Amino acid sequence: MSLNKLKKNTSFTIMKKVLEFVLTTREKVNIMFRHVKKADIFGIWDNFNSVLKEAVFLPVLTPVETEWEKKAWFDNLKKENEMCIIAENLDLKSPKHIVGQCELSNLQWEAATHVFNLGIIVRKEYRDTGIGRLLIDIAIREAKRLHNKEKIILSCFSTNKRGLYLYESMGFKKIGVRKNQFYMNNEYYDEVLFDIFLDDYLNEHQE
Numbered sequence: 661m662s663l664n665k666l667k668k669n670t671s672f673t674i675m676k677k678v679l680e681f682v683l684t685t686r687e688k689v690n691i692m693f694r695h696v697k698k699a700d701i702f703g704i705w706d707n708f709n710s711v712l713k714e715a716v717f718l719p720v721l722t723p724v725e726t727e728w729e730k731k732a733w734f735d736n737l738k739k740e741n742e743m744c745i746i747a748e749n750l751d752l753k754s755p756k757h758i759v760g761q762c763e764l765s766n767l768q769w770e771a772a773t774h775v776f777n778l779g780i781i782v783r784k785e786y787r788d789t790g791i792g793r794l795l796i797d798i799a800i801r802e803a804k805r806l807h808n809k810e811k812i813i814l815s816c817f818s819t820n821k822r823g824l825y826l827y828e829s830m831g832f833k834k835i836g837v838r839k840n841q842f843y844m845n846n847e848y849y850d851e852v853l854f855d856i857f858l859d860d861y862l863n864e865h866q867e
């Protein structure tokens with residue numbers, strides 16, 4: 661695991677050989693990083709809906725409320741052999757325990773099975789502590805290790821300065837901009853497209 665980019669005053673412990681890490685933030689909060697479990701479903705959607713309420717980062721307008729939708733998401737993740745890495749505050753109970761999540765999903769095309777699409781959200785109060793960077797780092801490593809993917813793509817609003825900075829600083833290449841791709845709250849938003857080749861990232865960030 662590359663620690664170069666983590667904040668100096670965080671500590672990081674590898675708990676087990678399987679994926680399970682604990683990061684202690686500057687505020688001495690213990691954050692566990694691991695694959696999602698069924699018991700996390702309500703936390704996942706609580707986190708998602710809290711970021712949705714900010715109404716500036718995601719091109720989605722309607723919160724996910726029903727138990728059916730929440731469970732269907734998890735069942736689909738498993739069925740489609742997709743992946744979700746979560747950051748859990750070990751001091752909090754469900755549904756507030758999930759403070760970050762990074763989902764890697766398949767593209768709709770049969771000819772693009774070597775590619776994952778990445779979506780990430782970190783709860784507002786936990787941003788700028790290195791959680792997003794670590795979620796993406798783990799997601800990239802697990803995408804290679806478990807799924808042998810070659811490439812990850814993602815996109816973000818051109819107004820999302822934190823996101824743009826984070827992706828570029830991790831080596832994602834900006835490959836284009838879709839002008840006025842989204843319309844929300846009486847405003848148009850441009851969508852910035854990024855991709856990264858996993859072998860390039862892994863060569864640059866040796867364990």
Ligand SMILES: CC(C)(COP(=O)(O)OP(=O)(O)OC[C@H]1O[C@@H](n2cnc3c(N)ncnc32)[C@H](O)[C@@H]1OP(=O)(O)O)[C@@H](O)C(=O)NCCC(=O)NCCS
Nearest residue numbers: 717780781782787788789790791792793816821822823825
């Ligand atoms: C984008 C997001 C996932 C990043 O997660 P995070 O945990 O805050 O990320 P990190 O703390 O690892 O890194 C954030 C970096 O951005 C930097 N940053 C913060 N605000 C910034 C700004 N306005 N301009 C440039 N850089 C900024 C931080 O200093 C930090 O840099 P560093 O690692 O060099 O210190 C998170 O902020 C988030 O969920 N935002 C809302 C939802 C969202 O935008 N999702 C992504 C949609 S594509």
